[in-house]
Amino acid sequence: MNERLSRRAFLAGSLALGACRPSISQSWTGGIVGASHDFGHLLRQAPRATTATAEKADVVIVGGGMAGLIAALRLKQAGRDVKVIELENEVGGNSASGRNATSAYPWGAHYVPLPSADMTDVCALLEEFGLGSPDRWKEDALCHDPNERLWYRGRWLEGLMPSYGLDDAARDEVQRFFAKMEEFKQLRGSDGRRAFAIPLENSSRDPDLIALDQLTMADWMTRENFHHPDLRWHVDYGCRDDYGSGFETVSAWAGIHYYASRISSEVFTWPEGNGWLIARLRERLAGHLIPGHLVTRITPEGRVEAVAAGSLNARAWQAEAVVCAAPRFIAKRLIPGQESMPSPTYAPWMVANLTVSKPISQTWDNVLRDSRSLGYIVATHQQLGPASGPTVLTYYQPLDHLPPAEARKEALAKSYAAWCNEILADLSGPHPELRSHLTHLDVWLWGHAMARPVPGFLHGPERAAMSQPLGKIHFAHSDMSLSLFEEACHWGHHAARAILA
């Protein structure tokens, strides 16, 4: 309790300081925005039963992120009556997005890789949203060319793998690596299933392949004689991009999955990122969403208790079935006696949105080589008109330089001005003029952005236990496998099917 108050006091204090003493050189507006840390932290207290009379309900879904909303949609379409309870004022979870006069922009997940035809749940959902079908996807929503470039040694290179300045040996190594990944793409395990599939559940359980989950990606690369720093950077970048943790942290199975699970390199994207998909789900679930409510307790018998954000009024439902679509670190505090339930560790992230007065890149994804950030994407990239006006850049940084708990603490303590300085210094290499074009900068801190696929997690007993239902409670969240849209989609369908069965 004390800790919470002091943090709040500290945050309030630093904001007030910022407001009173605007730095002389700062010509933009903005601040630290983000998830309701304080309201959410009420959960640090043990869940206490309320005596509120329970309303009768059919299916209650706890958590309005991608998995919860997809479960809700499928259940509703099957004729069930659903209620989605969400802590924040807007549903969205990791696919949260914002909008200002310039553009909509993402706060988290911002693309969906083109699914292969065998990913039937993903394909069906995208088709329902008017994005075409596997034989003919709608071109407008596919990321327009040019889609990625790399800032390396003072210049922009097309694509993410530096190709110049490599000697023959390095070139051979890079080729050997990608040939190996191509092999993994085609590979099937002894059980006939694809070695690395999406959803992850469809992957082979061949022990030889599962063994790759026991060592880190970095160790695997060393073992396979992949030593070139450019290649190792590329793999580290990939792991940080998808998992929020570098290749020295995640398992080789997860690292290879990044390269070997997808057939196409094309992606769907929208100005608001995956917030576009959330908006489609929200339209279809109108009248079934209960935002601004903190769920405080879920019982295996189907009772769900919550308090409203403003009034702190208690409410309760007695449901036929519950979908717990909250991340597991929260879920385990909601269910009495389950505090020690298996749960992954989570990577913290910082995401910033920068509004700038003129366009600075024709490319969608702009990656910085020598940086702790992943670079930025351009929200207005999919615009069909001429790119001449202002734009919004979404800047991503996994906070993996420290163990997650320390990184979280450091991030929460850092002032807005300090974040601005870090971000602008990082971007000053490729864009020395950026400061003078910046009109607004918001920072969002994700304390628990995504589950970390450390060795032993994906193919260990704990994750297997995570997907088991508990009485009337079914679980659906991408932290039960990998933090990808497709995995959230899988778990949403999985929970809906289990309830409908």
Place this chain on the structure above:
Amino acid sequence: MESRGMRLLLLASVFTIATCGLIYELIAGTLASYLLGDSVTQFSTVIGVYLFAMGVGSWISKFVKKDVLATFVRVEFLISLIGGFSAFILFSLFDQVASFRVLLYSMVFLTGSLVGLEIPLLLRLLKDELRFEDLVSRVLSLDYIGALAASLLFPLVLVPKLGLVRSAFLFGLLNAGVGLLALHFLRDQLRRQRGLWFGGLLSFSLLITGFIQADRLQAWAERAAYNENVIFAHSSPYQRLVLTRHRDDLRLYLNGNLQFSSRDEYRYHESLVHPVLVRSSTPKHVLILGGGDGLAAREVLRHPTVETITLVDLDSEMTRLFAQHPLLTPLNQGSLNSPKLHIENADAFTWLEEAIGRSLRFDAVIIDFPDPSNFSIGKLYSTSFYEKLRRVLRPEAVISIQCTSPLAARKSFWCIEETLRATGYGTLPYHVYVPSFGEWGFILASPSPAFLSGVTPGPLPAGLRYLTDETHLAAFQFPPDMAQLPAGVNRLNNQVLVRHFEEEWGRYE
């Protein structure tokens, strides 16, 4: 006393001269990289030629038998003029001379030889003042220190603060200053000084003027790059419009690219407009995308069946200019003020989406976009664009599209054709010769694939200067050097057209 003064002066000159010499070399290398690209090649060839020329200059110095001091002063003034004006001259003549490289290397060679001449002359001037070992050690060390100063100053101060043109003038002034100081302090050793003084002061004042007026000169150089008199220049939010006139020839440039020449634009616009309209039985509602100059509209208005023309052009400055400017309205015969025509200033892609919502339908569409030279314009040649376009077309509609040169950019041309076919259009490509552009390509397309091959063209309107039944039919024949080849389908997510275009037109730059 006097000789000590002279020694110091001459040694200071070595330093200045060395700095100036390297600066001219760096300016030439940088300019060549800016204008010609490929900085590695430009810098190494410029440095190579420069150093070689210095060798030549040093060798020539032995032919200076007498009046060493006067020659040295003359060389200073010459360098100050050539070096000082080098950036300005190279900028302004870039587009004007047949071979820019010949000019570039001649200037580099000239500057290099004169700089190469300086040091041997100085050594000879100083040879009686110092012992040989002192002389060589001082002159050469100052020379190299000067080079270091130049190489630090150039990227850190000169380019960012002064720019290339003004930096060149500044160092020209330093060279001229060295000459004038030598002239002043060593006047006792010189006969017939008047000519030298005159030359020196003239150089100095020319350079001072250049230095002060550098911004204006740069603008003038831009004008000179168009090789004609600029009669109108304007930067709209989207592009730079420049209108030039040379005798009776009016030319429009958008961002430096020629859009038309009044001498032969009729060939282009007759070919863009009439083949499509004579294939549409009674065209009533015509859409023009791009074409803010009103020249395509002028041709459309020759068809009496046309009731409405909708002209969609991004740039309102452009359409206003061509609706009002007294030099331009005779060119488009006031087409933009025709009661049949109305203008919508919008981006074509955005406008199409809106037009679909308004349920607009057209009998004929004329697409006159700029060439696909960047990703923004490339989108207007994509499957996505043609799919949207289809939704504002009547089933028997025909469209025509300007498609860059099938000779200079063969893959680009056929890429557009392939893109149209991939979107379900029937196509009929053709080409004409437009002298100011070269061999130019167009494509007729219809949303019903079989329609175009079955239709018999109606009669051409009277009064055309280029198109006749014969030239019209001949336009559909493609010789082998422009024949169809597979070039891929241009989609928003691959933009192959822009890549072809860059590669193909890149060869002509």
